[in-house]
Amino acid sequence: MKIGFLTCVPVAIGVAGYGIAFGVIANQAGLSVAEAALMSATVVAGASQLIAVELWADPIPIGAIVFTTLAVNLRYSLMGAALEPWFSHLSPKQVYGSLFLMADENWALTIRDLRTGSGRGAFLLGSGIAIWTFWVVSTVLGALAGGVIGDPTRYGFDFILVAVFVALVAELWDGRSTLLPWVVSLGTALLTASLLPGRWYILAGGIAAATLEVIRYE
Amino acid sequence: MSDETKTMPLSTLEGALSLDPLVVAVITAMAIVTYATKVGGLWLLSRIEVSDRLEAGLAVLPGAIVVAILGPELAAAGPAEWGAAVVVAVIAWRSNNILLALVGGVLAVVLFRGLF
Numbered sequence: 001m002k003i004g005f006l007t008c009v010p011v012a013i014g015v016a017g018y019g020i021a022f023g024v025i026a027n028q029a030g031l032s033v034a035e036a037a038l039m040s041a042t043v044v045a046g047a048s049q050l051i052a053v054e055l056w057a058d059p060i061p062i063g064a065i066v067f068t069t070l071a072v073n074l075r076y077s078l079m080g081a082a083l084e085p086w087f088s089h090l091s092p093k094q095v096y097g098s099l100f101l102m103a104d105e106n107w108a109l110t111i112r113d114l115r116t117g118s119g120r121g122a123f124l125l126g127s128g129i130a131i132w133t134f135w136v137v138s139t140v141l142g143a144l145a146g147g148v149i150g151d152p153t154r155y156g157f158d159f160i161l162v163a164v165f166v167a168l169v170a171e172l173w174d175g176r177s178t179l180l181p182w183v184v185s186l187g188t189a190l191l192t193a194s195l196l197p198g199r200w201y202i203l204a205g206g207i208a209a210a211t212l213e214v215i216r217y218e
Numbered sequence: 219m220s221d222e223t224k225t226m227p228l229s230t231l232e233g234a235l236s237l238d239p240l241v242v243a244v245i246t247a248m249a250i251v252t253y254a255t256k257v258g259g260l261w262l263l264s265r266i267e268v269s270d271r272l273e274a275g276l277a278v279l280p281g282a283i284v285v286a287i288l289g290p291e292l293a294a295a296g297p298a299e300w301g302a303a304v305v306v307a308v309i310a311w312r313s314n315n316i317l318l319a320l321v322g323g324v325l326a327v328v329l330f331r332g333l334f
Contacts (some may be wrong), residue, residue, distance in 0.1 A: 017316035033234035035241050042249035047280060051287060052248060062244055069248045070255065072283050074276055077259030084263055099256045147234065156328040162299065163306045163323035165288050170310035170319075172281035181278040182285045189286035190293060205286025206279050214275035 004106070004126025007113070011105045012130040016138035018046050021164045022053070023142020024149070024157065029056040033143040040139040044103060044132060047168060048072040054161055055199050064199050071206055079107045083124065086114045090121045101128025103135075180216075181209035298330035 019040065026036035031053065043049055048069045055065050080099050087095045106127035113123045149157050172178070189205035196204075262268070292303060306323035310316065 014316060017320070020317075021320060031241065032236045032238075034237050035245065038237070038242065039245045039248065042245060043252050045252045047284065048248070048252065051283070054287065060240065060244055062247070065244060066247050066251055068283070070251045072280060073252045073255040075280055076252070076255040077262065078268070078273055078276055079259070080256050081259035081263045081268070084260055087260070095260070096257055099260070100253060102256050144234070147230065156302075156324040156331070159299065159302060159324055159327040160320060162288065162291055162295070162303060163320050163327075164316075165284050165291075166303045166306040166323070167310040167316050167319045168284050169281065169288065170307050171314075172284065173311075174281070178278070178281060181282050185282035185285045186289040189289045193290040193293075201290060202283060202286045205289070206283040209278050209282030209285075210275040213278045214271050217271040217274045 001120075001122035001126035001129075003120060004110070004113070004123035004128075005130045006126075007123075008106055008109055008127035008130035011109065011127075012134035015046070015103070015105055015131055016134045018050075018164065019135045019138025020142035020145070021160055022046065022050055023139040023144070024146040025050065025142075025161050025164070026053045026056075026139070027143045027146025028149075028157070029053040030058070031056070031143070033140060033147070036143040037136055037140050040136045041132070043069075044101060044135065045069075045073050045076070046103065046135070050161070050164060051202070055202075061198065064203075068199075068202055071203055076102065079104075083107075083110065083114070086121060094121070094125070098122075098125040098128060101125065101132050103128070103131050106131050181213050184212050185209035296334065298327055298334050301330045302327035 022040065023033075023036055026039070026049075027033070031039070039049055039052070051068055051072055052065050055061055055068065080102060090098075102124060106124060109127050110124040113120060149155065185205035185208060188208035189201040192201035192204040259268075292300060302323050305326040306319045309322045310319035313319065
């Protein structure tokens with residue numbers, strides 16, 4: 001567990017970058033510092049939290065937020081399932097506790113560690129604690145900074161959200177196989193946005209791309 | 219703006235710590251849904267066989283959703299934002315450093331908004 005924590009610290013510092021951005025954006029969306037921190041502490045899933053505060057409005061579009069969170073995080077089911085062989089010697093309590101702290105970054109590190117045959121079942125937990133700590137603290141810092149910034153358009157801070165997603169795209173790019181599903185998602189989103197009110201185009205784009213992928217799989 | 223920040227430190231602190239019941243409810247729903255996805259796969263694995271086909275479909279979801287968010291957002295923006303988006307993408311891709319990319323993007327958007 002300690003090894004997991006230490007290995008993950010450099011990665012967790014990167015996570016803190018997203019955390020600060022999330023805090024700023026959450027604050028600008030109208031969440032208090034406490035609410036932003038609560039979300040980071042209990043949801044522990046960066047991309048879906050950023051998308052949720054992007055959807056945030058008055059009144060809160062609850063359905064869109066919860067469904068989109070589900071869609072964005074469905075991948076965790078696969079990631080958790082992939083760890084199954086290494087969980088066999090842990091108690092159910094340890095397994096389900098570790099999974100709460102599972103995020104993309106520490107999952108990737110855990111898979112790498114376990115493939116080397118270390119058998120360190122607590123690696124996910126240790127790295128998860130590192131991620132969680134940095135994530136929550138950086139959210140608070142970002143939310144406090146967001147309050148100081150004031151009018152977001154003045155210094156270009158309104159652009160942070162777009163910038164975060166552009167950076168995420170650069171990170172999620174997985175070679176040429178990504179191109180077609182992304183183009184389909186983009187086209188569907190643009191079309192849906194012009195036809196339907198609200199933010200349903202986000203789910204429409206994602207579902208269209210996933211459907212295409214299921215159909216064309218060989 | 220400067221007046222406000224001077225005269226309301228107490229209410230600002232209160233605002234920072236406030237927890238709206240509806241907001242807490244939405245966050246709780248998000249937390250439950252997310253935890254369900256994290257443990258759901260492992261739980262389901264003992265019951266059904268997930269095909270590689272379905273797995274491939276789920277794997278493209280995060281990227282596709284982010285693209286779906288960005289598309290209409292950028293379509294509604296202007297040349298300053300498009301240029302800054304390119305700056306962010308290049309820095310993120312070259313340096314793998316999110317903070318550097320964000321700072322570069324924000325500086326670029328301020329610069330480009332002044333130019334265009």
